[in-house]
Amino acid sequence: MFARIPARAVARAIPSRTLAATSVKAFATSAVSKDISATSKKDRIKVNFPGALDSHFSQKLEIRERMEPIDTFRVMDTDGKVLDPSLEPDVTEEFAIKIYKDMLTLNNVDLILYEAQRQGRISFYMTNAGEEAYIGSAAALDPEDEIFGQYREAGTLLYRGFTLDQFMNQCYSNDLDLGKGRQMPVHFGCKALHFQTISSPLATQLPQASGAAYAIKRSGRKNCVMCYFGEGAASEGDFHAALNIAATTSCPVIFFCRNNGFAISTPANEQYKGDGIASRGVGYGMHTIRVDGNDVWAVYKATQEARKIAVEQHKPVLIEAMTYRVGHHSTSDDSSAYRSKKEVEDWKRHDNPIVRMRKWLENKGWWDETKESSHKSFARSQVLKSFAAAEKRKKPPVSEMFNDVYDKLTPNLIEQKKELEELIKKYPDHYDTSNYAPEK
Ligand SMILES: Cc1ncc(C[n+]2csc(CCOP(=O)(O)OP(=O)(O)O)c2C)c(N)n1
Numbered sequence: 431m432f433a434r435i436p437a438r439a440v441a442r443a444i445p446s447r448t449l450a451a452t453s454v455k456a457f458a459t460s461a462v463s464k465d466i467s468a469t470s471k472k473d474r475i476k477v478n479f480p481g482a483l484d485s486h487f488s489q490k491l492e493i494r495e496r497m498e499p500i501d502t503f504r505v506m507d508t509d510g511k512v513l514d515p516s517l518e519p520d521v522t523e524e525f526a527i528k529i530y531k532d533m534l535t536l537n538n539v540d541l542i543l544y545e546a547q548r549q550g551r552i553s554f555y556m557t558n559a560g561e562e563a564y565i566g567s568a569a570a571l572d573p574e575d576e577i578f579g580q581y582r583e584a585g586t587l588l589y590r591g592f593t594l595d596q597f598m599n600q601c602y603s604n605d606l607d608l609g610k611g612r613q614m615p616v617h618f619g620c621k622a623l624h625f626q627t628i629s630s631p632l633a634t635q636l637p638q639a640s641g642a643a644y645a646i647k648r649s650g651r652k653n654c655v656m657c658y659f660g661e662g663a664a665s666e667g668d669f670h671a672a673l674n675i676a677a678t679t680s681c682p683v684i685f686f687c688r689n690n691g692f693a694i695s696t697p698a699n700e701q702y703k704g705d706g707i708a709s710r711g712v713g714y715g716m717h718t719i720r721v722d723g724n725d726v727w728a729v730y731k732a733t734q735e736a737r738k739i740a741v742e743q744h745k746p747v748l749i750e751a752m753t754y755r756v757g758h759h760s761t762s763d764d765s766s767a768y769r770s771k772k773e774v775e776d777w778k779r780h781d782n783p784i785v786r787m788r789k790w791l792e793n794k795g796w797w798d799e800t801k802e803s804s805h806k807s808f809a810r811s812q813v814l815k816s817f818a819a820a821e822k823r824k825k826p827p828v829s830e831m832f833n834d835v836y837d838k839l840t841p842n843l844i845e846q847k848k849e850l851e852e853l854i855k856k857y858p859d860h861y862d863t864s865n866y867a868p869e870k
C-alpha cells in the first residue's frame with residue numbers, strides 16, 4: 431500500500447478514533463498494530479515523506495547501528511592467481527607491462543627522493559609504497575578525464591606521461607618546475623595531462639572535483655573527474671559537502687578513497703566507527719564499490735565500471751580501495767613511534783601489490799627475472815639522471831614570486847617588487863641571488 435499523504439494512509443490503516451490528535455509519528459509507534467509490524471514489507475504501508483521516499487511504517491522501534499559490511503572485490507589472490515576465470519583481465523601484454531613498469535619506476539622515484547630528503551637535498555617527500563596498485567585506476571581512465579589528487583598518487587601522473595625530469599624539477603623547485611617553485615615537493619600539477627595542482631589542506635580537492643564534474647556535464651564532454659583522497663581526509667567537512675553536491679546534482683565524478691589504514695599516526699579504527707568510507711557513499715545515495723586496493727586488476731575493473739556509470743549516466747561513484755601505507759606518512763614522520771616494524775614487514779611480505787602483479791605477469795609468461803632486473807636498473811639510472819640534472823638547475827627568477835597572483839601585477843605588487851629589488855641591490859650579502867635564474 432502506498433500513501434502520498436501520510437494522514438490518508440493512516441486513515442486507511444486504523445480506526446478513526448486512534449487518529450484523534452495524533453501525528454503520523456505517534457501512529458507509527460502506537461499500540462494498535464502489532465499485527466502490522468508482523469507482516470512483510472509488501473503488505474505494510476509505504477510512506478512518502480518529502481525527506482525519505484521509500485520507507486515503510488513500522489511499529490517496531492528499530493535502533494540500527496550497523497549494516498552488513500560491504501564486500502571487498504578482488505580479482506587475484508596474493509599469488510597473482512585469478513580466482514574466477516570470467517574475471518581474467520582482457521588486456522594486451524604491452525598494456526599490462528606498462529602498468530607494471532610504472533609501478534616499479536614509481537618505487538624507484540620514491541626510494542631516491544626519500545633518500546635525497548634525508549640527505550637534505552630536497553625539503554620534503556611522501557612515498558607511495560604499498561599503494562602502487564592505484565596505478566590500475568589511472569589505466570582505466572581516458573587521458574582527458576580530469577584528475578584531482580591528494581598527494582600520494584604520483585603514479586597516476588607517471589602513467590599519463592609526466593616525465594622523470596618533470597618530477598625532479600618539481601621536487602627541486604627549480605626554474606623548469608611547472609609550478610614555478612611555489613609549491614612544496616610532491617605538490618605536482620600538469621595542465622597538459624589534466625592533472626590539477628595538489629593542495630596541502632586536506633580535502634580541498636573534493637568539492638572542486640564535484641564542481642569540475644558539473645562543468646564537464648554541462649559542456650557535454652564525454653569525460654569524468656577522478657578525485658583521489660585518503661580515508662583521513664574523509665573526516666573533513668569538505669568530503670561530505672562534495673559527495674552530497676555530486677549526488678544531488680548528478681555529477682560525473684569518481685571519488686577514489688585510498689584507505690591505507692592511517693592518517694599520519696591515527697589508525698583507521700580511531701578515525702571512524704562505521705564500515706569504512708564505502709558505507710558513506712551508500713548514505714549519500716551513490717553507487718559504491720569496495721575493492722582490494724593491492725590488486726591492480728580489481729582496481730582497474732572497479733574504475734572501468736565506475737567510469738561507465740559516471741560518463742554514461744552522469745552519476746558519481748565512490749570507490750574505497752583497501753590498502754596499507756607501508757612507508758612513513760612523509761619525511762616529517764617516523765611511524766615506528768606508533769606501529770610495529772613487524773606489522774609493516776608482514777604487509778610488505780604477504781600482500782604486496784607489486785609482487786602480486788609480477789606473479790600474474792609471470793604466470794602469463796610475460797615477465798621473468800631477467801626483465802625484472804633489467805627494468806629495475808634502467809629505471810634507477812633514468813631516475814638518477816633526471817635527479818642530477820634537476821639538482822644542478824637554478825631556482826626560478828626572483829620576480830616569479832609576484833607573477834600569476836593576478837592576471838596582471840596590481841599597484842601594490844608592483845610597489846613590493848620594486849622594494850625587494852632595491853633591498854637586494856642594497857644588501858647583496860644578505861640577499862644572495864646567485865642560485866636564482868636571471869630575470870627574463
Ligand atoms: C585541513 C588539514 N588538516 C590537517 C592536515 C595535516 N595532515 C596532512 S596529511 C594528514 C593525514 C591524511 O591522511 P589520509 O587522508 O588518510 O591520507 P594518507 O596520508 O594516509 O595517504 C594530515 C592530518 C592538513 N594537511 N590539512
Ligand SMILES: [Mg+2]
Binds near residue numbers: 661662691692693
Ligand atoms: Mg590514510
